Amino acid sequence: MEQKVCSRCVMDTTVSDIWFAEDGECKYCKIHDEMERRHPLNEGEAKLKSIIEAIKRSGKGKKYDCVCGLSGGRDSSYTLLKAVEFGLRPLVVSIDNGWGTAIAEENIENACRILNLEVIWVKFDWEEYKDLQRSFFFASVPDVDSPSDFAIYAQLSKTAKEHGIKYILNGHSFRTEGSSPISWSYFDPVYIKDVQRRFGKIKYDNIRTIARMTPWDLVKRTFIHRIKEIRILEYMDYRKPEVDKILKEKLGWKDYGGHHHENKFTHFVQSYYLPLKFNIDKRKTELSAQIRSGHISKKEAEAVLSRPYSYDSAIVDEVIARLGFTKVEFEAIMQAPNKSYKDYKTLQPVYKLLRFPINVATHLGFLPRILYLKYCK
Numbered sequence: 001m002e003q004k005v006c007s008r009c010v011m012d013t014t015v016s017d018i019w020f021a022e023d024g025e026c027k028y029c030k031i032h033d034e035m036e037r038r039h040p041l042n043e044g045e046a047k048l049k050s051i052i053e054a055i056k057r058s059g060k061g062k063k064y065d066c067v068c069g070l071s072g073g074r075d076s077s078y079t080l081l082k083a084v085e086f087g088l089r090p091l092v093v094s095i096d097n098g099w100g101t102a103i104a105e106e107n108i109e110n111a112c113r114i115l116n117l118e119v120i121w122v123k124f125d126w127e128e129y130k131d132l133q134r135s136f137f138f139a140s141v142p143d144v145d146s147p148s149d150f151a152i153y154a155q156l157s158k159t160a161k162e163h164g165i166k167y168i169l170n171g172h173s174f175r176t177e178g179s180s181p182i183s184w185s186y187f188d189p190v191y192i193k194d195v196q197r198r199f200g201k202i203k204y205d206n207i208r209t210i211a212r213m214t215p216w217d218l219v220k221r222t223f224i225h226r227i228k229e230i231r232i233l234e235y236m237d238y239r240k241p242e243v244d245k246i247l248k249e250k251l252g253w254k255d256y257g258g259h260h261h262e263n264k265f266t267h268f269v270q271s272y273y274l275p276l277k278f279n280i281d282k283r284k285t286e287l288s289a290q291i292r293s294g295h296i297s298k299k300e301a302e303a304v305l306s307r308p309y310s311y312d313s314a315i316v317d318e319v320i321a322r323l324g325f326t327k328v329e330f331e332a333i334m335q336a337p338n339k340s341y342k343d344y345k346t347l348q349p350v351y352k353l354l355r356f357p358i359n360v361a362t363h364l365g366f367l368p369r370i371l372y373l374k375y376c377k
């Protein structure tokens with residue numbers, strides 16, 4: 001099939017759930033425009049101010065008023081810095097799934113020391129996480145980050161609930177990162193459990209060190225405990241080079257996103273597993289977001305994409321060995337027919353059925369709007 005590319009960004013038909021509007025623009029450009037209408041930068045400051053006030057009110061008389069996940073990366077570090085500058089009192093949670101880097105850890109320690117914040121360090125048991133991680137490779141799906149992404153979501157929710165905190169700050173921004181297509185990265189509790197049930201050695205419900213959640217927990221989190229997720233960067237004009245400078249000056253932060261410095265698992269997935277097995281180039285999401293935000297031109301993005309994602313075979317071998325696969329076993333996974341979340345049990349049918357209440361919940365601020373746009377539309 002010939003590849004069709006969006007008339008505005010660099011997303012194309014390698015994304016299986018993409019559609020194009022009559023003007024030739026893709027689903028993800030349309031999502032961006034709706035997010036832009038909801039978060040216009042000229043109103044950002046005023047909106048953010050009222051959100052910050054609400055967070056402060058919710059935390060009156062308590063030690064903390066928000067939970068902040070910190071990976072040591074640019075987005076979460078900047079979110080934390082801004083939170084403190086706005087006068088919030090975050091409880092920091094740092095989660096290590098076994099693939100963290102020394103630079104990331106140093107960034108977390110420096111940030112919390114300088115900002116004088118307490119950190120809860122959560123470390124997954126490697127045998128448990130390895131088993132969960134292997135299941136997703138056996139499932140032959142692209143979203144091998146999902147067990148970790150979901151566990152982080154579950155852990156932050158759990159910590160918020162335990163401390164009676166109503167807000168979780170999230171470092172995502174549609175302007176710089178874009179929204180990852182659901183065919184590339186999908187997660188929900190039913191999906192994780194089904195994949196683990198089919199391919200794992202450890203029963204999902206017996207996993208101890210990795211936070212879990214049931215669909216009922218999701219409902220309780222949203223409508224009973226009323227824990228809200230706020231993406232503060234979406235209210236700001238967030239530009240990487242300037243942010244890097246600020247982080248270096250104020251938090252002694254180091255960039256580990258550069259080649260060979262990112263975590264080895266991410267390198268393995270993005271430069272080897274996804275492009276070679278699924279023809280997925282994750283750089284397209286971020287580059288497309290930056291085109292839409294006017295940070296780079298489409299030409300610049302195309303120049304980046306014309307250079308194939310190169311991988312370091314020593315890292316690839318190391319990751320495969322650490323996951324407990326032989327080279328032959330992993331080659332069989334690379335050759336196995338490609339699957340997606342659609343081949344497993346998920347909450348997707350329920351999301352479609354509940355699209356109206358979910359839509360309302362995103363308008364009321366219980367859920368981020370992007371969830372409705374991505375999962376229900």
Ligand SMILES: [Zn+2]
Pocket residue numbers: 006007008009010011025026027028029288
């Ligand atoms: Zn597009």
